[in-house]
Every structure is written in C-alpha cells, then in structure tokens.
Amino acid sequence: MIHPIDRARAIERFEAIPRLALGHYPTPIEKLPRLREALGGGPRLWMKRDDLTGPGCGGNKIRKLEYIFAAAQAEAADTVITCGGVRSNHCRATAMMAAKLGLHCVLVQNQPAQPYPHTPASLAIEQMVGARIVPVYDRTERAPTMERIANELRAEGRRPVIIPLGASTPQGALGFASAASELAAQLDARELRIDTIFICCSSGGTLSGLAAGKELFLNPQTRIIGVSPDDSSESIAATVRTIVQGIGERLSIALDPTIEILDEFIGEGYGIESEAGREALNLTARTEGILLDPVYTAKAMAALIHWVRQGKLNKDTNVLFWHTGGQMALFHA
Numbered sequence: 001m002i003h004p005i006d007r008a009r010a011i012e013r014f015e016a017i018p019r020l021a022l023g024h025y026p027t028p029i030e031k032l033p034r035l036r037e038a039l040g041g042g043p044r045l046w047m048k049r050d051d052l053t054g055p056g057c058g059g060n061k062i063r064k065l066e067y068i069f070a071a072a073q074a075e076a077a078d079t080v081i082t083c084g085g086v087r088s089n090h091c092r093a094t095a096m097m098a099a100k101l102g103l104h105c106v107l108v109q110n111q112p113a114q115p116y117p118h119t120p121a122s123l124a125i126e127q128m129v130g131a132r133i134v135p136v137y138d139r140t141e142r143a144p145t146m147e148r149i150a151n152e153l154r155a156e157g158r159r160p161v162i163i164p165l166g167a168s169t170p171q172g173a174l175g176f177a178s179a180a181s182e183l184a185a186q187l188d189a190r191e192l193r194i195d196t197i198f199i200c201c202s203s204g205g206t207l208s209g210l211a212a213g214k215e216l217f218l219n220p221q222t223r224i225i226g227v228s229p230d231d232s233s234e235s236i237a238a239t240v241r242t243i244v245q246g247i248g249e250r251l252s253i254a255l256d257p258t259i260e261i262l263d264e265f266i267g268e269g270y271g272i273e274s275e276a277g278r279e280a281l282n283l284t285a286r287t288e289g290i291l292l293d294p295v296y297t298a299k300a301m302a303a304l305i306h307w308v309r310q311g312k313l314n315k316d317t318n319v320l321f322w323h324t325g326g327q328m329a330l331f332h333a
Contacts, residue, residue: 059325
C-alpha cells in the first residue's frame with residue numbers, strides 16, 4: 001500500500017511534468033449492452049473510446065506523444081526520428097503531430113516480406129504530411145538506423161530527438177498515467193466501479209502507464225489484464241516492470257503494481273489476423289457499431305469475449321475494454 005502522503009506528493013510531481021494538449025479529452029466511456037447480450041449475459045461491459053483521441057486515428061499513441069513532444073520542445077529539437085512498421089499507428093501519429101508543431105519527421109520503417117499491392121493508407125498519410133521515410137528490411141536494423149540518421153543530422157547542425165518504438169519509455173508512459181486519472185474522474189462522476197480492465201499491450205508503454213496510474217488514481221483492487229498481439233507475456237512483463245520503475249523514479253515513489261498479460265491470443269503472429277480476432281471485430285461492429293482494428297484491439301477483444309464465455313468474469317462486476325485505436329489498419333489502400 002502507498003502511504004497517502006507519498007501518493008499526494010507523487011501526484012503533485014506528476015502534474016508538474018510538461019505535457020502538450022493535442023488530443024481530445026476526456027474520451028467517452030460507453031456501455032456495451034448489445035455485445036453483452038450477444039455473449040449470453042455475463043459482466044456489464046464498458047468501453048473507453050481512446051480511438052477518439054484525435055490526430056490521425058492515433059488512438060493511444062496521442063497520449064504518450066503529448067509528453068514526448070513536450071520534452072522535445074524543451075530540448076529545442078527541430079526533428080523527431082522514430083520507427084515502426086509500414087502500417088504503424090505510432091509512426092503515423094508522430095508524423096502528424098510533428099507537422100502540427102512545425103518539426104521535421106523521419107520514420108524508419110521495416111518493410112513487409114511481400115510488398116503491398118497498394119500503398120497502405122497509413123503510409124500515404126505520412127507522406128502527405130511530409131515525413132521522410134527510410135526503409136529497412138529487418139526489425140533489428142531500426143535502432144542503429146535511427147542513430148545513424150541522428151548523427152548525420154547533428155553533423156548538419158540540426159537538433160534531432162529519437163523517439164523509441166511506440167514512445168514506450170517512462171516519459172511516454174506518463175500519458176497513460178494521465179489517462180488513469182481521467183478515467184478515475186469519469187468513474188467518480190458516474191458513481192461507477194470498474195473491476196477489470198482489458199487492454200492491448202505490445203511495446204509496453206500503454207500498459208505501464210495505466211498500471212502506474214492505477215496505483216495513484218484508481219481503486220487498488222482494479223484488475224488490469226494486458227493482451228499481447230506479438231511477444232510473450234514474460235517479455236512484455238519485463239519491459240513493463242522496467243518502465244514502471246522509471247515512472248516511479250520520476251515521481252520519487254515506489255511503484256510495484258500487479259502485472260497480468262495474456263499471450264494465447266496472438267494467433268499466427270504480429271499483424272496476422274486471427275480467427276478469434278476476426279470474430280471479435282465483426283461481433284463488436286454488428287452489435288455496437290464500433291470498429292476495432294485487426295492487429296491489436298480485435299485480439300484483445302477476443303480475449304475478453306473468451307473470458308466471458310468461459311465464465312472467468314463474475315456476472316455482477318463491471319468490465320472495461322480500453323479501445324486503443326488503430327482502425328486505419330482496416331484500410332489497405
């Protein structure tokens with residue numbers, strides 16, 4: 001348990017950290033009665049609509065980048081460099097926010113084994129807003145390529161800042177500690193208690209921030225379940241623990257939240273649609289008129305649906321699905 005005085009001081013330090021206001025908040029919480037009915041009952045289902053945060057359908061990326069770009073501005077950076085796949089939500093959101101702030105943007109993107117027959121919508125948008133695209137052909141090439149480009153730009157007298165994959169650093173994860181505070185205020189206003197939160201997790205920043213934010217703002221008994229679309233639960237958990245520790249150091253408080261991650265809903269691999277994910281995507285669309293994305297949120301929703309059907313969630317509880325966006329992946333051209 002965190003002592004109330006320590007928590008209050010940590011919140012005071014947290015609120016003093018610079019952040020840009022580029023998203024649209026608070027994102028709404030919606031009840032999902034028709035999805036619940038389609039599943040034959042079970043717990044009361046809710047959704048936090050972070051697919052509506054704003055720029056470029058960036059979803060959860062916007063919250064993290066508000067802290068990252070604030071730090072970049074403090075360093076008088078004129079260029080941001082980041083990496084991801086060709087259809088990366090993080091890359092697209094970074095490019096659009098850089099354009100809004102008048103910064104140059106370089107995106108190091110690993111190419112698919114088989115070229116897309118058409119330009120993916122995400123890549124077309126990145127080009128539209130003026131991002132420079134640097135292709136690589138293996139994930140391991142991304143970090144050294146970003147370093148090389150940064151050194152080249154410094155030699156030209158530029159001031160680049162490298163943003164790691166997914167902005168998943170203690171600085172970026174602060175965005176979801178802030179999201180936890182936002183959720184707490186919404187729940188208080190509704191006199192609503194959320195017992196379990198399902199959220200997709202990959203590079204670890206979103207889950208880290210939410211887990212840390214739970215310790216500061218939410219009911220300590222709230223259970224947070226991350227669902228991996230790619231890496232093993234052990235790998236992601238190790239990353240999350242490191243990021244949470246970094247947040248604690250920033251706030252001068254010891255944070256040790258319980259971390260639960262499911263990795264049995266990955267399917268055949270990252271970016272490959274799974275049968276359970278397709279069912280979850282279609283069922284959510286038909287019952288609630290809400291689009292998920294095939295890479296991340298559909299697999300997380302598949303986990304939630306499975307747990308409801310298996311009776312793993314008490315029917316007298318409230319379960320929140322945190323929609324992290326990404327619907328642009330539905331559009332290949």
